[in-house]
Amino acid sequence: xxxxxxxxxxxxxxxxxxxxxxxxxxxxxxxxxxxxxxxxxxxxxxxxxxxxxxxxxxxxxxxxxxxxxxxxxxxxxxxxxxxxx
Numbered sequence: 001x002x003x004x005x006x007x008x009x010x011x012x013x014x015x016x017x018x019x020x021x022x023x024x025x026x027x028x029x030x031x032x033x034x035x036x037x038x039x040x041x042x043x044x045x046x047x048x049x050x051x052x053x054x055x056x057x058x059x060x061x062x063x064x065x066x067x068x069x070x071x072x073x074x075x076x077x078x079x080x081x082x083x084x085x
Contacts, residue, residue: 045077 028036052073056066064084072082 041077044079044081047081048073048075048077 051069054069059066059069068084072084075082
């Protein structure tokens with residue numbers, strides 16, 4: 001893990017897929033690992049749905065191309081998010 005405070009950054013942004021790494025790092029029981037993966041997938045689906053709801057002007061204001069946002073929003077929940085910038 002990095003030097004970031006875990007209460008502010010529960011996921012380390014400097015590593016790969018944090019949920020998968022955190023589940024692998026600790027040898028949790030199978031049901032806990034599955035629960036962590038399902039939560040990750042639910043969060044991805046919600047995030048992508050919210051991204052699809054943002055209008056093009058707001059996306060451009062944030063420095064995100066609307067085409068990139070549409071592509072990311074169309075990805076299935078089990079795929080890792082890509083970079084929007």
